[in-house]
Amino acid sequence: MAATPATAYGTLAERFPDFDLKPPDVIAARATSFWDPSPARGACLFKPTSTDEVSRFMRHCHEERLPVVIQGGRTGCAGGAVAGDGQIIMSLEAMTEIEEIDETGRTVTVQAGCILQTLQDAVAEKGFLLPLDLGARGSCTIGGNVATNAGGINVLRYGMVRAHVLGLEAxxxxxxxLSSLNRMLKNNSGYDLKQLFIGSEGTLGIVTRVVLRLEEAQPHRDTALVALDRFDAVPLFLRHMQRHLGGGLTAFEAMWGDYYDAVTLPGHGHAAPMARGAPYYVLLDSTGNADNTETMNGGILTDALAAALDDGLITDAVIAKSARETENLWIVRENFEAITAQTPCFLYDVSLPMQHMDTYVTAVQRQVRQKWPANREQEGQCHVLGHVADGNLHLFICPFTDGPDAKPVADRIVYETLTPYGGAVSAEHGIGHDKKDWLGITRDETEVALMRRLKRTIDPRGILNPGLIFDMTGQD
Ligand SMILES: Cc1cc2nc3c(=O)[nH]c(=O)nc-3n(C[C@H](O)[C@H](O)[C@H](O)COP(=O)(O)OP(=O)(O)OC[C@H]3O[C@@H](n4cnc5c(N)ncnc54)[C@H](O)[C@@H]3O)c2cc1C
Incomplete structure (x- = not known):
């Protein structure tokens, strides 16, 4: 079943005369990924410009059993787009066209290599909102977003990518x-085949075009940062804000105190928009039209926050009064370079019920400190933030040692501690190469066996993104 290792660039270029293949030195001039600045690797790089070209190229690769790794913006957090020396890279970066914005049907049809932010801006010009939004918006692609079923900061209100995709071509x-470019919200005519490609990390097909559902633009956005002195106030505060703001609450992002303190460390991080030292912070967005926002009616958000202060749910609050202030609040959540500059630094993306989050985080942090107690300033650290309203936490573990066992030990601490809570080892980033040893914590054997059967049926030669999510066995 396995693909044969690809041969050297020269041989490939001879065997594929109709395609413009770039050699390894072009690949090496690029960083491996957003997370890894080391030179990228691969046997050759192919940048198709049309679905037809993707199709013709894959036919050759299938015939010759050549392994192909798909790349979008290379911002993925699970190593899925990272190729090895003998693998062909297919990057969708040249397929960026926004083909149609259908204002009546409220859809956009776009090629997979389009950058998320480019698409957000294009639909905004027509008065629409593409609710998918994440920190990597300036680099990630729609194809990568679909392949990973990306989440982001608006899931609470609008759902993950799966909720926005009406149709796709793969x-x-x-x-x-496979042209499944449905444009309707309702279509129960047999199996919904697009779902095979959403969140399967490019293991079953190459997404080339996507039809996305658009929402009405929400021109007014108010952003607030609050401090809380105990975790059990977080879900109560969420409920409180949902009651007051209804569907207007679009983002609700929690930061544990030591994350906030690390990214606002004087001289190293961002200016602290609110006093450091609180145990928890929540950053939230309230969006809407002219009738339901802070800006236009002078106060729903202020009233809700004042009531939360009175009820003792929160201990402090600031509301951004300008676009610049909004940016200054969000940068604390979205730019964590002060943490990732420490090497090694391992990022995790787990989900678990909100009522267990604090116990879980406390247990992980305790084990990290016990395992790496180097000294007062440099003891092992675990900084936590996340889309808590979605049950999703991100943990940055910085052990201050790059010994070979650091990553496996950190993995064990994060995932084994998660097991009693029925949590998921990936909430939104996917499994990729990095987490496949831990897939069994979240999926049982029957589920994984069916995944393998699907892979074997659709990719019998195992050439597409080989070795991702799970390894193939001889028995399935
Ligand atoms: C600062 C930052 C913040 C982030 N925040 C979030 C967040 O809030 N929520 C979230 O979910 N993720 C987040 N991410 C992770 C990442 O941005 C997403 O996973 C994104 O969807 C990946 O898109 P990409 O184009 O970069 O894909 P890549 O990284 O290039 O690829 C990711 C996977 O998709 C496959 N793939 C890519 N394109 C295609 C295609 N056209 N067809 C088939 N398979 C394909 C690749 O083979 C790989 O397995 C963040 C990343 C960064 C750097």
């Missing part, structure tokens, strides 16, 4: 083009 590993 090229199967043997070159077959």
């Amino acid at each position: 090229v199967l590993p043997d070159g077959t083009v």
Whole structure:
């Protein structure tokens, strides 16, 4: 079943005369990924410009059993787009066209290599909102977003990518083009095949075009940062804000105190928009039209926050009064370079019920400190933030040692501590290469066996993103 290792660039270029293949030195001029600045690797780089070209190329690769790794913006957090020396890279970066914004049907049809922010801006010009939004918006692609079923900061209100995709076109590993470009909200005509490609991390097909559902633009946005002195106030505060703001509450992001303190460390981080030292912070967005926002009616958000202060749910609050202030609040949540500059630094993306989060985090932090107690300033650290309203936490573990066992030990602490809570080892980033040893914590054997059967059926030669999510066995 396995793909044969690809041969050297020279041989590939001879065997694929109809395609413009870039050599390894072009690949090496790029960083491996957003997270890894080391030179990228690969046998050759191919940047198709059309679905037809993707299809013809894959037909050859299928015939010759050549392994192909798909790349979008290379911002993924699970190593899924990272190729090895013998693998062909197919990057969708040249397929960026926004083909149609259908204002009546409220859809956009776009090629997979389009950058998320470019698409957000284009639909905004027509008065629409593409609710998918995440910190990597300036680099990640729609195809990568679909392949990873990305989440982001608006899931609470609008759902993950799966909720926005109405239809898509994908090229199967043997070159077959599956055109499932549905534009309707309702279509129960047999299996919903697009779901096979959403969140399957490019293991079943190459997403080439996507039809996304658009929402009405919400021109007014108010952003607030609050401090809380205990975790059990977080879900109560969430409920309180949902009651007051209804569907207007679009983002609700928690930061544990030591995350906030690390990214606002004087001289190293961002200016602290609110006093450091609180145990928890929540950053939230309230969006809407002219009738339901702070800006236009002078106070729903202020009233809600004042009531939360009176009820003792929060201990402090600031509301941004300008676009600049909004940016200054969000940068604390979205730019964590002060933490990732420490090496090594391992990022985790787990989900678990909110009522267990604080116990879980406390247990992980305790084990991290016990394992790496180097000294007062440099003891092992675990900084936590996340889309808490979605049950999703991100943990940055910085052990201050790059010994070979640091990553496996950190993995064990994060995932084994998660097991009693029925949590997921990936909430939104996917499994990729990095987490496949831990897939069994979240999926049982029957589920994984069916995943393997699907992979074997659609990609019998195992050429597309080989080795991602799970390894193939001889028995499935
Ligand atoms: C600062 C920052 C913040 C982030 N915040 C979030 C967040 O809030 N929520 C979230 O979910 N993620 C987040 N991410 C992770 C990342 O941005 C997402 O996973 C994103 O969807 C990946 O898109 P990409 O184009 O960069 O894909 P890549 O990284 O290039 O690829 C990711 C995976 O998708 C596959 N793939 C890519 N394109 C295609 C295609 N056209 N067809 C089939 N398979 C394909 C690749 O093979 C790989 O397995 C963040 C990343 C960064 C750097």
